[in-house]
Amino acid sequence: MYQEHTKLLDTISIKKSKSLEVTGKQLHISTIKRLHINKMGNQKLYKGSLQTIILKLLETNDKMYGYEITQKVKELTKGELKITEGALYPALHKLEADGLLDVEVAKVGNRLRKYYKLTENGTKETANKLEEMQEFLKTMQHLVNPKFSLE
Amino acid sequence: MELTTKQIQNVQDYLTSKNFDFIDLKDEILDHIISDVESFMQKGNTFEEAFARVKIRWEKHFRETSSFFFGMLYSNSKIVVNKAVKQFKYFYFLYLAAYILPVVFLKVIPIQVSKGFANSINGLLSGFTFPVLIYIGFIIFKIIQLKQKTTYSFILKTQFFGTIFLILGVFVGSVFKENGEINPVFTGFVCAGFTVGYICHHFFKKHKEVVTKYQIS
Structure with a gap:
């Protein structure tokens, strides 16, 4: 998706257009590029937390399939985070290989669907990962904004 | 819809x-x-x-892609290679360590044994290598014969060539030199060869598990 965005932005640059009309507003090309880079940066930050996100979703939703996970994340983050297939499946397979997820295949309509659910170890690991995440967020909060704290 | x-x-x-x-x-x-x-x-x-x-x-x-971990000869869809790399990475380093560590150790501390002891160990190695080679041959046969492909069967195909280390280490060269000193290079080959045997066993087991799981469901 981002490669497509970059290609689009590059095409605009080649045409030497200095601004672009987006939903009725004239945006300078540098603004669009900055927005794109910011979003790319956010995606990189989220990438390190992908396993925790998946585990948390499965803790809340009992069992989920790949496409459902991508849509749920998109919905919960109001489109801010889009998990690509290229990132989702390696993460799911890694969690499965580590024994944190169990797999259940069921026939849905006229096709097979692979559901993931937490194993006993997976439930324990989810609690650990969420605790780590809370600690990380607290530390980051202290670092970037020492005047305010979550507590 | x-x-x-x-x-x-x-x-x-x-x-x-x-x-x-x-x-x-x-x-x-x-x-x-x-x-x-x-x-x-x-x-x-x-x-x-x-x-x-x-x-x-x-x-x-x-898109067809290959990985440093398997070599340029073995390519497949990016999604398959990515999964295979995640499963195999640990074994790759195990494989490297099995070759490098004995070589380095024996270069730093050369070990010499009596001719009689060297002959006994050689005999034991040959006796142990045969069943391992037969087992790897069985896995190769099964993987070729079975129609179901899994990420694990892809990994297995990339590992079969490693068996050559075992053949070189035990049947072509010798773990012991004429004077009874342990040969670092061939010892490394033997260790790497047995590690390949273990890797093949591990991924064959995984392959069978997946085949059984998907047959049941």
């Missing part, structure tokens, strides 16, 4: 055209693509339009 059987067949044909027939991945990816197509159709696209858009998105995942 659910796809019809004919439309699902179109999606399946697309996966087949990409040689994507790994049973541990196929159903899941097929379901994801179908869900994607259905979502586009709900927004008012025809099946053809929706499928064309989804294919653009998925094309990069089916």
